[in-house]
Amino acid sequence: MRPPQVLREGTKKTVFVNFMDLCRIMHRQPDHVMAFLLAELGTSGSLDGQQRLVVKGRFAPKNFEWILRRYISDYVICPGCKSPDTILMKENRLFFLRCEKCGSGRSVAPIKAGFVARVGRRNTGT
Numbered sequence: 338m339r340p341p342q343v344l345r346e347g348t349k350k351t352v353f354v355n356f357m358d359l360c361r362i363m364h365r366q367p368d369h370v371m372a373f374l375l376a377e378l379g380t381s382g383s384l385d386g387q388q389r390l391v392v393k394g395r396f397a398p399k400n401f402e403w404i405l406r407r408y409i410s411d412y413v414i415c416p417g418c419k420s421p422d423t424i425l426m427k428e429n430r431l432f433f434l435r436c437e438k439c440g441s442g443r444s445v446a447p448i449k450a451g452f453v454a455r456v457g458r459r460n461t462g463t
């Protein structure tokens with residue numbers, strides 16, 4: 338696993354330069370990896386024109402590395418034989434991890450959401 342390359346953009350944004358490369362290495366959909374990263378960082382972000390992931394806030398390369406490690410252990414490595422040779426499939430609204438090596442399969446936890454969607458305060462009682 339290559340370490341994440343991270344740049345600061347101004348004072349309020351962080352650019353994850355080799356995001357797409359790491360998705361390719363893990364054989365995972367960038368959308369899924371991005372959703373996990375943003376939920377774990379508790380921020381929002383998007384891909385720029387050069388396919389780099391730009392997120393709001395200041396984060397160190399370590400932050401990304403820890404989250405990617407967790408992603409790999411939750412969504413890439415087979416819990417049975419520890420092979421990274423797995424496929425993530427979506428059925429209905431659930432994700433399943435299927436191992437190419439030992440053939441085992443299991444459902445994986447959906448990505449938690451919430452941080453990004455909570456914007457501002459609601460006025461209650463008026």
Ligand SMILES: [Zn+2]
Binds near residue numbers: 416418439440441
């Ligand atoms: Zn396996």
